Amino acid sequence: MLKLKRVAIDTYGANVAFISRTCTIYRPEEYQPFNKIKVIHNGQSLLSSLMVVDDQAIVADDELGLSEQAFARLGVAGGETAAIAPAEQPRSVDHIREKIHGHTLDAHQLEEIVADLAAHRLSEMEIAAFLVASAGFMTTDEMISLTKAMSKVGNQLSWRAPVVVDKHCIGGIPGNRTSMIVVPIVAAHGLPIPKSSSRAITSPAGTADTMEVLAKVDLSMHDMQRVVDECSGCLVWGGHVNLSPADDVMISVERPLSIDTREQMVASIMSKKMAAGSTHLLIDIPIGPSSKVKSHGDAMRLRKLFEYVGREVGLHVEVVTTDGSQPIGRGIGPVLEARDVMAVLEGAPEAPTDLREKSLQLAGALLENDPALKGGSGYARARELLENGEALKAMNRIIDAQGRKTEIPCTGELTFDVLAKAAGKVMAIDCFRINRLARFAGAPMDVGAGIDLFKKVGDVVEIGDPLYRIHACFESDFGFAKKFADEGDAYTIDGKV
Amino acid sequence: MLKLKRVAIDTYGANVAFISRTCTIYRPEEYQPFNKIKVIHNGQSLLSSLMVVDDQAIVADDELGLSEQAFARLGVAGGETAAIAPAEQPRSVDHIREKIHGHTLDAHQLEEIVADLAAHRLSEMEIAAFLVASAGFMTTDEMISLTKAMSKVGNQLSWRAPVVVDKHCIGGIPGNRTSMIVVPIVAAHGLPIPKSSSRAITSPAGTADTMEVLAKVDLSMHDMQRVVDECSGCLVWGGHVNLSPADDVMISVERPLSIDTREQMVASIMSKKMAAGSTHLLIDIPIGPSSKVKSHGDAMRLRKLFEYVGREVGLHVEVVTTDGSQPIGRGIGPVLEARDVMAVLEGAPEAPTDLREKSLQLAGALLENDPALKGGSGYARARELLENGEALKAMNRIIDAQGRKTEIPCTGELTFDVLAKAAGKVMAIDCFRINRLARFAGAPMDVGAGIDLFKKVGDVVEIGDPLYRIHACFESDFGFAKKFADEGDAYTIDGKV
Numbered sequence: 006m007l008k009l010k011r012v013a014i015d016t017y018g019a020n021v022a023f024i025s026r027t028c029t030i031y032r033p034e035e036y037q038p039f040n041k042i043k044v045i046h047n048g049q050s051l052l053s054s055l056m057v058v059d060d061q062a063i064v065a066d067d068e069l070g071l072s073e074q075a076f077a078r079l080g081v082a083g084g085e086t087a088a089i090a091p092a093e094q095p096r097s098v099d100h101i102r103e104k105i106h107g108h109t110l111d112a113h114q115l116e117e118i119v120a121d122l123a124a125h126r127l128s129e130m131e132i133a134a135f136l137v138a139s140a141g142f143m144t145t146d147e148m149i150s151l152t153k154a155m156s157k158v159g160n161q162l163s164w165r166a167p168v169v170v171d172k173h174c175i176g177g178i179p180g181n182r183t184s185m186i187v188v189p190i191v192a193a194h195g196l197p198i199p200k201s202s203s204r205a206i207t208s209p210a211g212t213a214d215t216m217e218v219l220a221k222v223d224l225s226m227h228d229m230q231r232v233v234d235e236c237s238g239c240l241v242w243g244g245h246v247n248l249s250p251a252d253d254v255m256i257s258v259e260r261p262l263s264i265d266t267r268e269q270m271v272a273s274i275m276s277k278k279m280a281a282g283s284t285h286l287l288i289d290i291p292i293g294p295s296s297k298v299k300s301h302g303d304a305m306r307l308r309k310l311f312e313y314v315g316r317e318v319g320l321h322v323e324v325v326t327t328d329g330s331q332p333i334g335r336g337i338g339p340v341l342e343a344r345d346v347m348a349v350l351e352g353a354p355e356a357p358t359d360l361r362e363k364s365l366q367l368a369g370a371l372l373e374n375d376p377a378l379k380g381g382s383g384y385a386r387a388r389e390l391l392e393n394g395e396a397l398k399a400m401n402r403i404i405d406a407q408g409r410k411t412e413i414p415c416t417g418e419l420t421f422d423v424l425a426k427a428a429g430k431v432m433a434i435d436c437f438r439i440n441r442l443a444r445f446a447g448a449p450m451d452v453g454a455g456i457d458l459f460k461k462v463g464d465v466v467e468i469g470d471p472l473y474r475i476h477a478c479f480e481s482d483f484g485f486a487k488k489f490a491d492e493g494d495a496y497t498i499d500g501k502v
Numbered sequence: 503m504l505k506l507k508r509v510a511i512d513t514y515g516a517n518v519a520f521i522s523r524t525c526t527i528y529r530p531e532e533y534q535p536f537n538k539i540k541v542i543h544n545g546q547s548l549l550s551s552l553m554v555v556d557d558q559a560i561v562a563d564d565e566l567g568l569s570e571q572a573f574a575r576l577g578v579a580g581g582e583t584a585a586i587a588p589a590e591q592p593r594s595v596d597h598i599r600e601k602i603h604g605h606t607l608d609a610h611q612l613e614e615i616v617a618d619l620a621a622h623r624l625s626e627m628e629i630a631a632f633l634v635a636s637a638g639f640m641t642t643d644e645m646i647s648l649t650k651a652m653s654k655v656g657n658q659l660s661w662r663a664p665v666v667v668d669k670h671c672i673g674g675i676p677g678n679r680t681s682m683i684v685v686p687i688v689a690a691h692g693l694p695i696p697k698s699s700s701r702a703i704t705s706p707a708g709t710a711d712t713m714e715v716l717a718k719v720d721l722s723m724h725d726m727q728r729v730v731d732e733c734s735g736c737l738v739w740g741g742h743v744n745l746s747p748a749d750d751v752m753i754s755v756e757r758p759l760s761i762d763t764r765e766q767m768v769a770s771i772m773s774k775k776m777a778a779g780s781t782h783l784l785i786d787i788p789i790g791p792s793s794k795v796k797s798h799g800d801a802m803r804l805r806k807l808f809e810y811v812g813r814e815v816g817l818h819v820e821v822v823t824t825d826g827s828q829p830i831g832r833g834i835g836p837v838l839e840a841r842d843v844m845a846v847l848e849g850a851p852e853a854p855t856d857l858r859e860k861s862l863q864l865a866g867a868l869l870e871n872d873p874a875l876k877g878g879s880g881y882a883r884a885r886e887l888l889e890n891g892e893a894l895k896a897m898n899r900i901i902d903a904q905g906r907k908t909e910i911p912c913t914g915e916l917t918f919d920v921l922a923k924a925a926g927k928v929m930a931i932d933c934f935r936i937n938r939l940a941r942f943a944g945a946p947m948d949v950g951a952g953i954d955l956f957k958k959v960g961d962v963v964e965i966g967d968p969l970y971r972i973h974a975c976f977e978s979d980f981g982f983a984k985k986f987a988d989e990g991d992a993y994t995i996d997g998k999v
Contacts, residue, residue: 006905012557013555013556013557013560014520014554014555014556014557014560015523015553015554015555015556017552017553017554023511026512034947035947036542055509055514056512056513056514056516056569058510058511058512059510059511059512060509060510062559062561063511072553073556094758101757101759102760102761105634105638105759105761106637107638108998124942128626129625129626130626130629130630130631130755130758130759131630131758131759132629132757132829133625133626133631133634133908134630134631134633134634134761135626135632136631137602137630137634137635138638139632140602140603141602141604141635141638151996182664205621243783258627260603261591261625261627261628262598262599262628262631263599264602264631323864337659350921355622444708450529450531450532498880
C-alpha cells in the first residue's frame with residue numbers, strides 16, 4: 006500500500022496519479038502502458054491516468070500522488086493508504102465500440118455510457134470516439150434515449166408550479182442578451198423561470214459572464230432553488246448546478262473538435278431543461294449567413310427535431326426563428342452588454358430598440374403559456390411589465406437574491422474607433438468576425454473589453470464615420486484587436502466589403 | 503518570458519507544460535481551457551498540454567516547467583527563456599473534421615494528418631476522431647495515400663540488393679515465433695531480411711521480447727543497418743528505428759479503443775515495410791476461431807487488399823494462410839519461446855515440430871524470391887540450411903552483431919501443472935485464453951514467466967494428465983494465473999470444455 010499525497014497540480018478536471026519510478030511496491034512500467042489505472046482507497050475506486058515521477062520531492066517511493074481534482078474527488082486528507090490496479094475498461098467502452106462498428110445502441114447501453122461520462126470514467130479518446138461515431142449516424146430512438154439518460158444523471162430540480170418556463174437560444178449572435186430581459190419580465194408576471202446559462206467558451210460573452218457583471222452567478226443548486234422561490238426567476242451559471250454533468254464532459258471534447266451535430270445539440274439542450282424541471286421551453290433560432298443556422302430550411306428541420314423530442318420526453322417546446330443577420334444591441338463583451346440590458350430595463354432613451362423588441366417578443370411568447378392570461382395577450386403583458394418598471398424591480402430582486410456586485414467594472418480604457426472606409430448603406434455585419442474581434446480585445450476574461458457598435462445594418466455612413474469602438478484592458482490585446490480590425494472591419498457598405 | 507525547467511515527470515510520450523497559478527507573466531486560467539498551448543523557444547515551437555501548479559517547488563512564478571519528454575524534444579539544458587501562446591489547431595484538424603462529416607480526403611490532406619501525427623501535434627481526442635471517422639469508411643485511394651504518407655514520414659532504410667525480403671504475421675497465436683527461425687535461414691542463404699518487430703502490448707510476448715532474451719534488440723537505425731550489412735538479417739525492436747512514427751502514434755489510440763479495421767492494419771504494415779526498404783513481403787494469416795482472422799473468406803478479402811495495395815505502392819506481396827487453431831510450439835512467454843526457437847535451430851530432438859515445419863514453409867516461400875534459385879526449390883533449400891547448421895550459425899552471428907546477452911534468464915521458479923479434468927482427445931485450445939493466462943503469470947514483463955504446453959490438439963489424455971505448466975516469478979502473479987486457470991483451462995477434450 007502507498008501513502009496518499011496531494012500533488013499541487015491542477016489537471017483541469019482529469020484524474021492523474023503519480024508514482025515514483027523507483028516505487029518499492031509497484032513497478033510503474035507495468036502500469037504505464039495502460040490507458041488508466043484504478044486507485045483503491047477504503048472501498049472506493051477512482052479511475053486515473055498515471056504519470057511516473059523521477060523526483061522524490063514530488064512523490065517518494067512509498068507515496069501515491071494525486072492531482073488536485075483527483076485528490077478532492079477521493080475526499081481524503083493525505084497520508085491514508087491506497088492501492089493501485091490496472092483499470093478494467095468501463096463496460097460502456099464496449100458499447101462505444103459497437104457504435105463505431107455501426108450498431109445502434111439501446112436505452113440501457115446509452116445510460117451506461119452517460120453514467121460513465123458523468124463520472125469521468127471515460128478518457129478523452131473514448132469520448133471522442135463516441136461523439137464521432139454518433140456524428141456518423143444516430144437514430145431518433147438513440148437520441149431520445151440519450152436525452153433521457155443525460156437528464157437523469159445529474160441534479161434534478163422540481164417546482165410546485167404547474168407551468169415552469171425556460172428559453173434557449175441557438176447561439177452565435179453577438180450581443181444577444183435577451184435572457185437578461187426576458188427572465189425579469191416573466192418573473193415579474195409570476196411565472197417561474199429557473200434559467201441557468203453557460204459561460205463563453207468561444208464567444209466574447211455568455212449570459213453567465215454578462216450577468217456576473219451585476220451579480221454573483223456561481224450558485225449552488227440549493228441557492229438557485231432559493232432565488233427562484235423568492236423571485237420567480239434567476240440568471241445563474243449552470244456550472245455549479247450540475248444539471249447535466251454528462252453534457253459538460255461531452256462539450257469539453259465537442260468544442261475542440263467542432264463536432265456539432267443537430268442530434269447532439271438537441272440532446273444537450275433538452276436534457277438540461279428537463280433536469281431543471283421546466284415544462285414549457287421556447288427555442289430561439291436566429292437565422293443568418295454568419296449565424297449557427299444559415300437557412301430557413303435548416304431551421305425548420307431543427308424545429309421538427311426539437312418538437313419531436315419534446316413530445317417524446319414530455320416537454321412542451323415552441324420554436325421561433327429570428328433575425329440572425331447582424332449583432333443584437335450595441336455592446337459586445339460583458340460590461341458593454343450589461344449596460345445595454347440595464348438601459349432596456351430602465352427604459353433609457355439610448356436603449357437599443359432591437360434588443361428591446363426581440364426580448365418583448367420572446368417574453369410575450371413565454372407568457373402565453375400562463376393559462377390565466379387571455380390568448381394572444383402575452384406580448385402586451387410583457388410590454389406592460391417592462392414599461393411600468395416591474396421588470397426592472399424583478400431584475401433588482403434577482404440581483405439582490407443572487408448577491409449584488411457592489412462595484413460595476415468600467416469598460417476597457419484602451420479604445421480605438423474603427424472608421425468607415427466607404428460611403429453608403431451598411432448592408433451586412435459579419436457576426437463571426439465581430440465575435441473574434443471582441444475575443445481578441447480580451448472579452449470575456451477582461452469583462453470591460455469588447456466592442457461598442459455605432460452603426461447597424463440599414464444605417465447610412467460617410468467615409469471616416471466611426472463604425473464601432475474597440476475597448477481593451479491590456480496593451481497586447483489592444484494591439485491584436487486593432488491588427489485584426491485592420492485586416493477586415495466586418496462591415497459591408499453599399500455592397501463593397 | 504519564463505525560464506525553462508525540467509519537471510521530472512514522465513508523461514509517456516505526451517508533451518505537458520507546467521506553469522504556476524500565480525505566474526507573473528501569463529494568466530494560466532486564460533490558457534488552460536485551450537486544448538493545447540505552444541511553447542516557443544529560440545524559433546522552435548512545441549505543442550503541449552498545460553497543467554497549472556500550486557507548488558513553487560515544482561515550478562516558480564517565473565518558470566515554465568516541461569515534462570521529461572517535452573524537455574528532451576526541445577533539446578534544452580534548463581534555464582533558457584521561453585514564451586507560451588495559445589496553440590492554433592494544426593490545419594490537419596480541419597481535414598479530420600471533413601472526414602467526420604463524411605468527405606473523402608485527398609493525398610495532400612492525408613500527408614498533413616500523418617505529418618502532424620508523427621510530430622505529436624494532435625491530441626488523443628483528435629487522433630481518436632480521425633481513427634473512428636476512418637473506421638466508418640475509407641476508400642482504397644485514401645488507404646493507398648495513407649500508406650504512402652506513413653511510409654515517408656519517418657526514417658527510411660535502403661539496401662544495395664535488388665531483392666530485400668520481409669515477413670509479417672497477422673497475430674494472435676501464442677508461441678508463434680517463426681521470425682526467429684525464418685530470419686536466420688534466409689540470412690544464411692544470403693538474402694537480406696531486415697526484420698523489425700514489436701514488443702508485446704496485449705500478448706504475452708512479441709518477437710522483440712523473445713529475441714531480447716538472447717540479444718540486445720533496441721538498436722538504432724544505424725546499428726540495424728550495420729547488422730544487416732554484416733549478417734544479411736537482423737531481429738530488432740522497431741521502437742528505436744522510427745520507420746513509421748505516425749503508425750506508432752495511431753496504435754497508441756487504436757489499442758485502448760480496439761479499433762482494428764482491415765484498412766488501418768494494411769496501411770500500418772505496408773508503410774513500415776516500405777520504409778524498411780523491403781521489395782518482397784510475405785504475409786502469414788493464421789486462421790482459427792480464437793485467432794485474429796476467423797474464416798477463410800475473411801483471409802481472402804484481406805489477401806486481396808494486401809495485394810492491391812502492394813501493387814499500387816510497388817511492393818511485391820505474397821499472402822499465405824496457415825493453421826491458427828492452436829498455439830505454435832510449446833513455450834509461451836519470452837524465455838520459453840526462446841528455448842523452443844533455439845531447439846529448432848540446433849536440431850534438438852525435443853524441438854517442436856509444428857514450429858519447425860511452419861518456419862520452413864515460410865522461409866521456403868521467401869527464398870523463392872531469389873532469382874538464382876530454381877523455382878520450387880525454396881523449401882528444400884530452407885531445410886538444407888536448417889539441417890546443415892548454417893541457420894544456427896547465422897543466428898549466432900546476428901546475436902553477436904546485435905549484442906549477445908551473457909546470461910539467459912531462468913524460467914519462473916513458481917510452477918503449477920494444470921491437469922486434464924476429462925479423458926479423451928484434445929479437440930481445441932483457446933488461444934485467446936492461453937494468451938491471457940500467460941499474461942497473468944507475468945509475461946512479458948517477467949521474461950521467465952509463461953506457459954509450457956505438454957499437450958496439443960490431437961493428443962489423447964487421461965484424467966489427471968498434465969496439460970501445461972504455469973511458470974511465474976512473483977507470488978501475486980502466480981496466484982492470479984492459478985485462479986484464472988481454475989476458472990477455465992482453455993482445453994476442449996473430446997468435445998467437453
